[in-house]
Amino acid sequence: MIIIGCSHGKLAKNIAKRLKKPYSELNVRKFPDSELYLRYMKDVKGKIVVLVQSFYGQISDCIIEVLFAAKTARDLGAKKVFLIAPYFPYLRQDSRFNPGECLSIKVLSEMISDCFDKVFIIDPHLHRETDLHHLFSISSKKLTSNHYTAQYIKKNIKNPLIVGPDWESYKWARKVAEEIGCDHVILEKKRISGRKVKITLNKKINISGKNIIFVDDIISTGHTILEAAKNLRKLGAKKFICIGVHGIFVENALEKLKKANINVITTNTIPNKKAKIDISELIGKELE
Numbered sequence: 001m002i003i004i005g006c007s008h009g010k011l012a013k014n015i016a017k018r019l020k021k022p023y024s025e026l027n028v029r030k031f032p033d034s035e036l037y038l039r040y041m042k043d044v045k046g047k048i049v050v051l052v053q054s055f056y057g058q059i060s061d062c063i064i065e066v067l068f069a070a071k072t073a074r075d076l077g078a079k080k081v082f083l084i085a086p087y088f089p090y091l092r093q094d095s096r097f098n099p100g101e102c103l104s105i106k107v108l109s110e111m112i113s114d115c116f117d118k119v120f121i122i123d124p125h126l127h128r129e130t131d132l133h134h135l136f137s138i139s140s141k142k143l144t145s146n147h148y149t150a151q152y153i154k155k156n157i158k159n160p161l162i163v164g165p166d167w168e169s170y171k172w173a174r175k176v177a178e179e180i181g182c183d184h185v186i187l188e189k190k191r192i193s194g195r196k197v198k199i200t201l202n203k204k205i206n207i208s209g210k211n212i213i214f215v216d217d218i219i220s221t222g223h224t225i226l227e228a229a230k231n232l233r234k235l236g237a238k239k240f241i242c243i244g245v246h247g248i249f250v251e252n253a254l255e256k257l258k259k260a261n262i263n264v265i266t267t268n269t270i271p272n273k274k275a276k277i278d279i280s281e282l283i284g285k286e287l288e
């Protein structure tokens with residue numbers, strides 16, 4: 001087996017170290033016209049090639065890169081090619097909301113199925129589509145970072161009250177609270193647009209003496225958490241902690257959250273300065 005770091009070299013390196021397997025980075029660069037150049041720097045013939053690719057930043061480039069890398073590995077004689085996607089994109093585009101729209105997740109999962117033998121995704125945002133097996137025709141497995149988040153909270157935060165900002169967040173908020181054995185509450189969210197949400201407190205919450213911790217999968221623009229905090233401020237809460245799995249942080253999300261007295265922590269599925277929860281063990285165990 002050889003672990004190959006694409007967009008997330010640091011995580012890939014940690015995984016390789018844990019497994020005592022060889023690690024190599026892809027040599028990827030761009031031609032002046034922005035076409036991608038890609039080269040394996042170690043021989044992959046006869047090996048299981050594990051590509052660790054988190055799809056953040058220039059997502060379209062990440063997609064092309066991983067498809068080119070998988071096909072090239074096969075072409076170079078790899079025995080099998082696995083994809084580890086700490087963050088996998090386009091899962092929210094799982095329905096044709098308006099006539100003529102692209103079902104992006106379907107197209108992408110078909111392309112991945114065509115190029116890989118197996119795919120592992122950490123905390124995929126499965127909503128209307130509930131199972132990876134419906135999406136991928138190859139072997140697929142979802143992994144969750146919940147245990148690592150729960151451990152982090154247990155170790156670092158006293159008297160937690162876990163708050164899930166919307167119905168879908170129960171898969172993280174409730175599960176984490178259950179492992180810790182602490183109280184939790186799930187709020188109600190209505191998405192108005194990509195940048196606007198409305199959140200309501202649907203039940204009585206006692207926040208007295210509690211450290212409020214929002215737990216969600218994705219933090220992108222930060223508006224979901226900002227809006228949730230706005231609601232809890234009405235109850236007298238002043239400071240908040242927010243733990244997300246995938247810290248995408250677009251449009252100055254981190255600055256906005258900081259201004260609102262929200263201390264952000266994430267896992268390291270996407271590299272960022274708030275990634276304090278390491279999930280390399282989770283992936284390592286799957287590849288053992």
Ligand code: R5P
Nearest residue numbers: 217218219220221222223224
């Ligand atoms: C959506 O339902 C997700 O679980 C997140 O709540 C959402 O993607 C967060 O996005 P934003 O930070 O842009 O509000």
